[in-house]
Amino acid sequence: MQKRADPRLLDAERLIQERLGDRRLDFDSMLAVSNIYRAATAVRRRAEKGVLSEFGLSWGGFTTLWVLWVWGEMQTADLADECDLSKGTLTGVVKTLERRGFVERTRVESDRRRVTVSLTEAGLDTIESLFPRFNLYEGEMVGELSTAEKQELAELLRRVIVTADAEGTEGAEGEEEKVERP
Amino acid sequence: MQKRADPRLLDAERLIQERLGDRRLDFDSMLAVSNIYRAATAVRRRAEKGVLSEFGLSWGGFTTLWVLWVWGEMQTADLADECDLSKGTLTGVVKTLERRGFVERTRVESDRRRVTVSLTEAGLDTIESLFPRFNLYEGEMVGELSTAEKQELAELLRRVIVTADAEGTEGAEGEEEKVERP
DNA sequence: TAATATCTGTTTGGTAGCAAACGAAATCGG
DNA sequence: CCGATTTCGTTTGCTACCAAACAGATATTA
Numbered sequence: 001m002q003k004r005a006d007p008r009l010l011d012a013e014r015l016i017q018e019r020l021g022d023r024r025l026d027f028d029s030m031l032a033v034s035n036i037y038r039a040a041t042a043v044r045r046r047a048e049k050g051v052l053s054e055f056g057l058s059w060g061g062f063t064t065l066w067v068l069w070v071w072g073e074m075q076t077a078d079l080a081d082e083c084d085l086s087k088g089t090l091t092g093v094v095k096t097l098e099r100r101g102f103v104e105r106t107r108v109e110s111d112r113r114r115v116t117v118s119l120t121e122a123g124l125d126t127i128e129s130l131f132p133r134f135n136l137y138e139g140e141m142v143g144e145l146s147t148a149e150k151q152e153l154a155e156l157l158r159r160v161i162v163t164a165d166a167e168g169t170e171g172a173e174g175e176e177e178k179v180e181r182p
Numbered sequence: 183m184q185k186r187a188d189p190r191l192l193d194a195e196r197l198i199q200e201r202l203g204d205r206r207l208d209f210d211s212m213l214a215v216s217n218i219y220r221a222a223t224a225v226r227r228r229a230e231k232g233v234l235s236e237f238g239l240s241w242g243g244f245t246t247l248w249v250l251w252v253w254g255e256m257q258t259a260d261l262a263d264e265c266d267l268s269k270g271t272l273t274g275v276v277k278t279l280e281r282r283g284f285v286e287r288t289r290v291e292s293d294r295r296r297v298t299v300s301l302t303e304a305g306l307d308t309i310e311s312l313f314p315r316f317n318l319y320e321g322e323m324v325g326e327l328s329t330a331e332k333q334e335l336a337e338l339l340r341r342v343i344v345t346a347d348a349e350g351t352e353g354a355e356g357e358e359e360k361v362e363r364p
Numbered sequence: 365t366a367a368t369a370t371c372t373g374t375t376t377g378g379t380a381g382c383a384a385a386c387g388a389a390a391t392c393g394g
Numbered sequence: 395c396c397g398a399t400t401t402c403g404t405t406t407g408c409t410a411c412c413a414a415a416c417a418g419a420t421a422t423t424a
Contacts, residue, residue, distance in 0.1 A: 230382090257372090257373095258372080258373060259371095259373080269373065269374085273373065273375085294372095296373080
């Protein structure tokens with residue numbers, strides 16, 4: 001149903017094709033990928049300007065709080081993993097959350113290299129009153145989609161995530177399990 | 183077809199529901215939104231570590247180069263708009279691209295507040311050899327999807343983008359054209 | 365034309381994000 | 395035990411990103 005009906009896109013497609021000369025252009029893939037990125041930016045921006053700003057939280061800060069709420073006290077490395085952040089970035093995010101009084105760090109006695117992060121009372125109160133509102137906001141963001149479409153969208157994206165997260169640079173079969181390459 | 187088959191997700195859903203008590207959880211929306219974000223992160227990371235790193239470009243830098251290539255010399259404000267960046271951010275991105283020798287700034291004589299940005303020879307060479315490779319990479323990212331699925335994904339995301347970009351905080355009809363609110 | 369308002373890009377101050385270097389702590393090999 | 399290696403989290407240096415304050419140029423209007 002009227003895919004590519006936007007004349008702006010047709011314009012762009014024609015212009016790109018001109019620039020490319022006779023090289024092939026995979027327009028469908030281009031549009032899919034760029035829309036993933038634009039949607040993420042729009043959704044994040046809207047969240048940070050709306051719900052999250054009232055609590056002084058960024059997207060990453062919220063995610064971290066949420067993970068701690070759902071899974072409980074965690075070690076830094078696991079937390080970084082669960083939040084999909086590098087450990088260096090996580091140190092910064094936790095530092096900010098700590099300054100705001102939402103979380104606290106505890107050095108592990110049995111292995112003093114390790115540090116665990118947990119919610120403070122204030123952090124718990126915050127996420128408990130914030131999450132329901134955040135979930136409502138999520139509902140608004142995909143409010144134009146039916147339930148089936150939401151599930152379809154999530155599933156299509158899941159397949160993209162799996163591909164993008166795969167280790168290999170060109171991944172022939174795509175089932176290499178973290179093989180080290182010299 | 184086996185939606186929510188991931189036991190990890192069922193676990194999470196149960197845990198969240200426990201934390202929420204008897205408040206309602208819109209799991210479908212949550213999953214859709216969080217997958218949008220995770221897919222964007224994965225896709226961006228993969229691009230920056232792969233194709234883009236060879237050219238010393240970030241995602242934003244690439245986008246800017248691409249826009250200039252397709253649409254030609256542009257004024258800063260329009261460029262920021264087209265790249266979906268704030269004007270302040272664009273200043274920084276252009277500064278980096280300038281340092282790398284990809285673009286150049288020109289002050290407009292007829293209105294000396296304005297500045298236009300255009301590709302240098304090196305910038306043109308770069309985007310011309312980079313884009314085909316980037317487009318291949320885009321194809322890989324959505325390589326598990328059929329053409330119809332790519333179009334379906336793009337269309338679903340387009341609807342999310344429209345919703346998230348809408349001005350109003352709760353936007354009754356959602357057709358307000360940038361109305362100023364006091 | 366002179367005061368004022370508006371528009372343009374830049375700067376500033378803050379957070380986020382990554383990779384790589386780092387230092388402290390634990391573990392392993394002899 | 396003791397030196398070497400590995401495993402932690404943090405720090406560092408860089409880029410990106412935003413909002414808000416800013417300064418210079420242009421428009422407006424009295």
